[in-house]
Amino acid sequence: MMDGFDMLLVASAVIAGAAPLVMATLGETLTERAGVVNLSLDGTIVLSAMAAFVVASLSGSLLAGFAVSAAVGACVAALVALFSVRLGMSQVAVGFVLTLMTRDLAYFLGSQYARTEGPISGSAPVPVLSGMPVLGQVLFNHSVPVYLSMIMVAFAWWYLYRTSWGLRLRCVGENMEAAYARGIDPDLVRVVYTVAGGALVGLSGAAFSLCTKPGWGQPQGCEGSGWIALALVIFGAWHPVRAALGAYLFAFLQVMSIHFQSWFPDVPAQVFQVAPFPLMIFLLAVSTLVHSEEAKMLAERHPLLRILTRGLAQAPPLSLGKARSRD
Amino acid sequence: MRTVFARMGRPLEMGLKTALAGVAEIAASVLVVVAFTTLVLLVAGAPPLDTFAVLVKGSLGSWSKLSHVIKVWIPLTLASCGLLFTFKAGLWNIGVEGQVMMGAVATTLAMRMGGPSPLAGMVTALALVAGMAGGALWALCAGFLKTKAGVHEIFAGLGLNFVSQGLVLWLIFGPWKQPGIASMSGTETFDERLWIPSIEALNLSPAALGMAVAAVIVTAYLLSSTRLGLYLRAVGGNEKAAVLFGLKPHAVMTAAMLCAGGLAGLAGAFQVSGVYHRLIPAISSGYGYLALLVVLLAYYNVWAAPVVAFFFACLNTGAIQLPMLLSLDSSLSGVIQGSMVIAALAVHSVSTRSRRSRG
Numbered sequence: 001m002m003d004g005f006d007m008l009l010v011a012s013a014v015i016a017g018a019a020p021l022v023m024a025t026l027g028e029t030l031t032e033r034a035g036v037v038n039l040s041l042d043g044t045i046v047l048s049a050m051a052a053f054v055v056a057s058l059s060g061s062l063l064a065g066f067a068v069s070a071a072v073g074a075c076v077a078a079l080v081a082l083f084s085v086r087l088g089m090s091q092v093a094v095g096f097v098l099t100l101m102t103r104d105l106a107y108f109l110g111s112q113y114a115r116t117e118g119p120i121s122g123s124a125p126v127p128v129l130s131g132m133p134v135l136g137q138v139l140f141n142h143s144v145p146v147y148l149s150m151i152m153v154a155f156a157w158w159y160l161y162r163t164s165w166g167l168r169l170r171c172v173g174e175n176m177e178a179a180y181a182r183g184i185d186p187d188l189v190r191v192v193y194t195v196a197g198g199a200l201v202g203l204s205g206a207a208f209s210l211c212t213k214p215g216w217g218q219p220q221g222c223e224g225s226g227w228i229a230l231a232l233v234i235f236g237a238w239h240p241v242r243a244a245l246g247a248y249l250f251a252f253l254q255v256m257s258i259h260f261q262s263w264f265p266d267v268p269a270q271v272f273q274v275a276p277f278p279l280m281i282f283l284l285a286v287s288t289l290v291h292s293e294e295a296k297m298l299a300e301r302h303p304l305l306r307i308l309t310r311g312l313a314q315a316p317p318l319s320l321g322k323a324r325s326r327d
Numbered sequence: 328m329r330t331v332f333a334r335m336g337r338p339l340e341m342g343l344k345t346a347l348a349g350v351a352e353i354a355a356s357v358l359v360v361v362a363f364t365t366l367v368l369l370v371a372g373a374p375p376l377d378t379f380a381v382l383v384k385g386s387l388g389s390w391s392k393l394s395h396v397i398k399v400w401i402p403l404t405l406a407s408c409g410l411l412f413t414f415k416a417g418l419w420n421i422g423v424e425g426q427v428m429m430g431a432v433a434t435t436l437a438m439r440m441g442g443p444s445p446l447a448g449m450v451t452a453l454a455l456v457a458g459m460a461g462g463a464l465w466a467l468c469a470g471f472l473k474t475k476a477g478v479h480e481i482f483a484g485l486g487l488n489f490v491s492q493g494l495v496l497w498l499i500f501g502p503w504k505q506p507g508i509a510s511m512s513g514t515e516t517f518d519e520r521l522w523i524p525s526i527e528a529l530n531l532s533p534a535a536l537g538m539a540v541a542a543v544i545v546t547a548y549l550l551s552s553t554r555l556g557l558y559l560r561a562v563g564g565n566e567k568a569a570v571l572f573g574l575k576p577h578a579v580m581t582a583a584m585l586c587a588g589g590l591a592g593l594a595g596a597f598q599v600s601g602v603y604h605r606l607i608p609a610i611s612s613g614y615g616y617l618a619l620l621v622v623l624l625a626y627y628n629v630w631a632a633p634v635v636a637f638f639f640a641c642l643n644t645g646a647i648q649l650p651m652l653l654s655l656d657s658s659l660s661g662v663i664q665g666s667m668v669i670a671a672l673a674v675h676s677v678s679t680r681s682r683r684s685r686g
Contacts, residue, residue: 096421097665100620100664101668104658105661109371218658275493281485284478
């Protein structure tokens with residue numbers, strides 16, 4: 001019954017499968033840390049996946065594909081920033097409409113390239129390191145975008161918590177007036193990080209269509225992952241490393257669902273395919289419940305629980321989703 | 328959003344000047360959308376004028392096309408009416424898509440249980456009620472996740488949408504599969520006696536149309552002239568102030584979710600009993616998500632929503648022929664609808680800003 005189940009293979013598949021999701025999650029974490037919710041993730045990923053695939057197959061250059069995808073992601077995010085930060089429109093409304101619109105735009109513009117051959121970012125083992133037992137196969141035997149996703153996690157953490165730029169970013173997200181009083185332009189910071197986060201989200205689209213789920217079609221296979229990334233940012237309590245861990249957890253659930261399918265052939269495949277999505281929402285509920293007063297009271301009495309809730313409980317950036325009043 | 332509410336609160340004060348400004352806003356947004364769509368078409372290498380002609384002829388060109396538009400308009404309007412309740416209470420009911428699907432599932436269940444008995448009309452009526460109940464129950468799940476567990480309604484709704492899509496697929500390929508082989512074409516077609524009666528020549532059900540029109544009127548009445556409407560607006564406008572007035576926001580939100588889910592469920596019920604006569608994998612056709620756009624473009628106005636829904640239904644219907652006539656993808660309708668909403672919101676917010684700064 002457990003035939004073909006290899007822990008190392010699973011771990012390696014999780015690292016590789018999570019790469020696009022990690023990028024999108026980190027991008028959205030940066031954006032939300034500046035106080036902007038970019039709800040357009042799901043459509044942005046599809047659109048940039050299409051753009052990356054088309055450009056890479058026409059030009060034959062993977063690098064061009066990735067560059068264009070980042071530009072597409074940045075452009076959509078710039079629209080969100082323009083409408084919400086400059087015009088003070090509802091971030092949720094703008095993001096949601098853009099999600100639907102960019103997805104349809106991707107299907108419309110990309111339809112003539114559907115199911116055509118395109119370049120794939122293949123495996124590129126790291127010289128020496130990939131020879132290591134266990135770790136070599138799990139961490140150092142992947143394609144370039146996967147390495148990039150791992151490096152990004154570390155970089156995002158370092159940038160947010162160890163640089164003065166990161167401090168300014170967090171300051172704007174928590175209290176725009178205080179940031180303004182300290183000589184920071186909150187609107188500028190918000191626009192910059194919305195666009196930068198959008199570029200990361202765009203890269204995640206390219207990571208789908210050129211690496212993890214190579215090819216373009218309708219559906220591409222990356223649909224829904226943008227929503228998961230948005231949920232992971234909350235689940236990760238707006239902390240880049242925790243959010244990335246959430247992405248790995250989700251990839252683990254997806255890899256396991258393939259194994260479960262072969263172990264329980266009687267259960268229809270559809271159940272396992274959608275199971276990770278509600279599970280994530282359930283985890284979201286648990287991590288929100290930890291915030292409640294009852295949970296805090298309970299935790300005060302049990303030292304073990306207290307450690308657990310401290311690990312999970314983290315409030316969102318205070319100015320998240322709010323527009324700055326200019327009165 | 329607050330300005331929108333304030334505007335709707337005193338419609339009588341809307342003078343000629345405001346009406347003119349409204350017309351100018353609409354004209355400006357249409358211009359933006361036409362320019363943007365033309366650009367998209369040029370990028371795709373398609374002839375813009377021919378494409379627009381196909382969209383118009385394909386939706387309003389003949390009586391049968393128009394009846395198809397109305398068939399899309401019915402579920403879209405029902406779901407939009409439902410969303411008005413949740414938007415008034417300040418809720419983003421993205422789960423409406425799943426609520427349409429669960430309404431369809433509940434109706435199919437009722438029809439399969441009832442079967443083609445001599446009382447077929449009764450079974451059909453009960454199946455419609457079951458559809459409303461199915462949608463309402465599904466909305467209740469999202470409502471409880473929001474009020475009891477603190478999960479934002481967007482994520483609760485999305486999670487439930489995935490679950491309902493999985494459930495529909497599982498039912499079609501599992502317990503409700505056609506005798507012989509399960510397929511993407513859906514479950515077995517119901518006995519003809521269970522269908523909602525329709526005008527044969529147009530393949531259009533007057534009962535469904537009548538109920539959709541009734542839903543608009545009832546929604547308008549409930550929202551403007553009853554306590555429920557007042558409570559919804561109070562909670563949506565300022566949750567903390569509503570508490571001070573002795574309202575229970577969570578109870579009001581749950582009521583809004585129930586109304587929204589019931590109407591969305593009815594939309595799903597009509598899709599099953601009046602249009603497809605069986606459960607198919609894409610039973611909701613994305614009308615739930617589209618209804619969110621309808622309500623946004625209608626500025627949360629109950630009388631504007633059916634008009635916008637008609638416009639969107641025309642686009643959806645007109646786009647069906649794009650692949651055949653011009654080998655273009657039919658998702659063009661979604662591009663136009665989305666850019667329309669974005670443009671309208673942007674133009675509106677720019678014009679209110681400039682009006683405010685002028686005093």
